[in-house]
Amino acid sequence: MKLRFLLVLTAVMATVGFAGCELQTDADADGGNTTTDVTTTPDGTTDTAGVLDYRYVRVDDLSNITAGQDPGADIDAIILEKASGTDVYADKIEAFQLGVDVGDNIDPTDALNAPDSVINYTDAMPDCNADAGFVSLGGSGYLVAHMGQNIEVGDSVAVIEVGGCDYGGGTAKLETVKVQVSVAAEPDNQYWVTLGEGQGPYLSLSVNSLPPVSN
Numbered sequence: 314m315k316l317r318f319l320l321v322l323t324a325v326m327a328t329v330g331f332a333g334c335e336l337q338t339d340a341d342a343d344g345g346n347t348t349t350d351v352t353t354t355p356d357g358t359t360d361t362a363g364v365l366d367y368r369y370v371r372v373d374d375l376s377n378i379t380a381g382q383d384p385g386a387d388i389d390a391i392i393l394e395k396a397s398g399t400d401v402y403a404d405k406i407e408a409f410q411l412g413v414d415v416g417d418n419i420d421p422t423d424a425l426n427a428p429d430s431v432i433n434y435t436d437a438m439p440d441c442n443a444d445a446g447f448v449s450l451g452g453s454g455y456l457v458a459h460m461g462q463n464i465e466v467g468d469s470v471a472v473i474e475v476g477g478c479d480y481g482g483g484t485a486k487l488e489t490v491k492v493q494v495s496v497a498a499e500p501d502n503q504y505w506v507t508l509g510e511g512q513g514p515y516l517s518l519s520v521n522s523l524p525p526v527s528n
C-alpha cells in the first residue's frame with residue numbers, strides 16, 4: 314500500500330515538473346503565451362509572438378543550361394500573391410550565386426519589384442524583353458530574396474521567368490526553377506520549405522503548409 318502511494322506520488326510530481334518546464338519554454342517577454350499572443354504588424358499581416366515569419370524565397374536554377382546567351386533561368390520578378398488578392402514583390406536580395414558567368418544580365422537586383430521584362434505574364438504568349446530587366450542564374454545558380462510581406466498559408470509565390478514568351482525574334486527558351494520559402498535568409502538554413510518546381514513564364518506555386526518555427 315505504502316509503495317503504491319509512493320509510485321503515484323512520483324508520477325504526479327513528474328507530470329507537474331514536465332508541465333512547469335513547458336510553461337517556462339513557452340513564456341515570452343510580455344508574459345503571454347505563444348499560441349494566443351497574436352498581433353497585427355504595420356504591414357497588415359498577422360504576427361504571432363515567439364514564432365518566426367516566413368519572409369524569404371529561394372529560387373534555384375535547375376536547367377543545367379550553361380552555354381549560349383543568358384544561360385540558365387532568367388528571373389524577372391518574384392511575386393507574393395497574397396490570399397487577399399494583393400501582389401507583393403521581392404524588395405531585397407539576400408544571397409546570390411551564379412552558375413556560369415557568361416551572361417550580360419547578372420545583376421540580381423533585376424529580380425526585385427514588379428516584372429519589367431515580362432509585363433503581361435499571364436497571357437498565353439506574353440511579350441518579353443530578352444535584353445534587360447532580369448537576372449540569368451547561369452544554369453545552376455540561385456538567389457535568395459526578401460519579400461515585402463510575410464508569406465502565409467493560402468498565398469502563392471510566383472516566379473516570372475523570361476521563357477515561353479515572344480521577344481520579337483522568336484520564343485525565349487523555358488528553363489526549370491525550384492522555389493522554396495523560409496523564416497531565415499541564409500542560403501543553407503535548415504528551415505527551407507519546398508513549394509515546387511516548374512517553368513515560366515509565370516510559375517505560381519501555392520503555399521499549402523508552413524511548419525511553425527520558434528525564435
Ligand SMILES: [Ca+2]
Pocket residue numbers: 382383384385386387449486488
Ligand atoms: Ca536563359
Ligand SMILES: [Ca+2]
Pocket residue numbers: 388389390423424425427428429430446447
Ligand atoms: Ca525585373
